[in-house]
Structures are given as structure tokens and as C-alpha cells.
Amino acid sequence: MYEEELNEVKQKCLSCKKCPLSETRTTVVFSGGIPNSKLMLIGEAPGYWEDQKGEPFVGKAGQLLDKIFASVGLSRQKDVYICNTIKCRPPENRNPLPEEKDACREFLDAQIRILHPKIILLAGSVAVQSILGDIGGITRIRGKWFDGEAYGLPDTKIMPIFHPSYLLRNDSREKGSPKWLMWQDIQEIRKAYDNL
Numbered sequence: 001m002y003e004e005e006l007n008e009v010k011q012k013c014l015s016c017k018k019c020p021l022s023e024t025r026t027t028v029v030f031s032g033g034i035p036n037s038k039l040m041l042i043g044e045a046p047g048y049w050e051d052q053k054g055e056p057f058v059g060k061a062g063q064l065l066d067k068i069f070a071s072v073g074l075s076r077q078k079d080v081y082i083c084n085t086i087k088c089r090p091p092e093n094r095n096p097l098p099e100e101k102d103a104c105r106e107f108l109d110a111q112i113r114i115l116h117p118k119i120i121l122l123a124g125s126v127a128v129q130s131i132l133g134d135i136g137g138i139t140r141i142r143g144k145w146f147d148g149e150a151y152g153l154p155d156t157k158i159m160p161i162f163h164p165s166y167l168l169r170n171d172s173r174e175k176g177s178p179k180w181l182m183w184q185d186i187q188e189i190r191k192a193y194d195n196l
């Protein structure tokens with residue numbers, strides 16, 4: 001009964017005051033998409049619109065993420081579970097502090113443990129660092145599969161990808177550009193998803 005267990009974690013998270021971000025947040029952003037998915041995307045932290053609406057990836061970066069998924073026939077309504085490394089917005093969208101990530105880790109760990117996704121996508125360096133540690137810059141490791149077994153996640157394939165907000169700042173679609181690479185990566189992800 002993963003729904004019950006997940007809901008218990010969510011209720012605990014919604015009233016969490018374990019770190020100072022609880023004082024500046026508008027809402028707690030626990031997750032989006034569908035829980036019974038084989039595909040989980042982990043981003044960094046809620047931004048302005050996410051904090052307002054209580055949903056991850058709903059601003060411009062979220063719209064781009066939806067387009068990226070749609071380009072290979074995937075959608076958050078039927079294929080993907082979405083969450084962030086921390087659940088409350090850091091002021092001015094700064095990167096989460098180590099102590100905030102540590103405080104919030106129990107919720108991310110619970111989401112992964114309960115849902116046990118077959119594929120985890122790590123969008124951006126904060127998410128990569130949280131799950132895979134310091135393994136190099138996102139430009140070098142994006143698009144590569146990592147075996148979850150080595151990170152305590154058996155039967156899970158993990159791929160770092162560019163964060164959509166990085167793609168918004170790098171608009172070129174030329175061969176080799178971040179957007180072009182993202183489109184290669186999402187096709188690879190679709191293939192792996194089809195083979196599950």
C-alpha cells in the first residue's frame with residue numbers, strides 16, 4: 001500500500017519546520033506528476049511559482065520540461081513523478097545550503113524508497129550532488145547512465161540531465177548546444193523507458 005505510506009510522509013512534510021526555510025516559504029512543494037510511475041525526475045528546489053502554487057516545475061522551466069517530455073510522447077499526467085531535493089523555496093532562488101539539504105533528505109529518501117522508480121533523472125547539479133555525490137560537472141556527465149546499485153538503489157538506472165532553467169538561459173539549438181544535447185538525452189530516456 002504505497003499510497004498510504006507516501007501520504008504519511010507527505011503529511012509530515014507539509015507541516016515540517018526542520019529548517020529555517022519553513023519561515024520564508026509560502027507552500028511546501030512535495031511532488032507533482034503521478035506516483036505509480038517507473039520514471040522519477042528530481043530537480044533542485046522550488047522557485048517562485050512553485051512556492052506560490054505548491055507544485056514542482058510550474059514556471060517557465062516547468063513549461064519547457066513539459067515540452068521536452070512531450071517531444072517523445074511522455075507527460076507528467078501519465079508517465080512521470082516529479083520532486084525536488086528540498087521541498088521549500090530558498091529565498092531569491094539561491095542554491096540550497098548543505099544543512100537544508102541534510103534536514104530535508106528524509107523526504108527525498110522516502111519518496112525514492114516507497115516508489116522505487118526504475119529510472120531516475122537528476123535535473124541539474126544540485127540533484128546530481130544529492131544522489132551521486134561529487135562526480136563532476138553536469139556538462140561532462142549528462143546523458144550518461146549510472147547504475148543505481150552502486151548508490152543503494154538496486155534495479156534503478158540514473159541519468160543526470162540539464163536543468164530546464166539552464167536550457168532557458170542557453171537558447172541555441174545548434175548541434176552540440178545544451179538544448180540539442182537535451183533532445184538527444186530525452187530520446188535515450190524514452191528508449192530505456194520503452195524497454196522497462
Ligand code: SF4
Pocket residue numbers: 013016017018019020021022028086087088100103104105
Ligand atoms: S526544506 Fe525540507 S526540511 Fe526544510 S522546512 Fe522545508 S520540508 Fe522541512
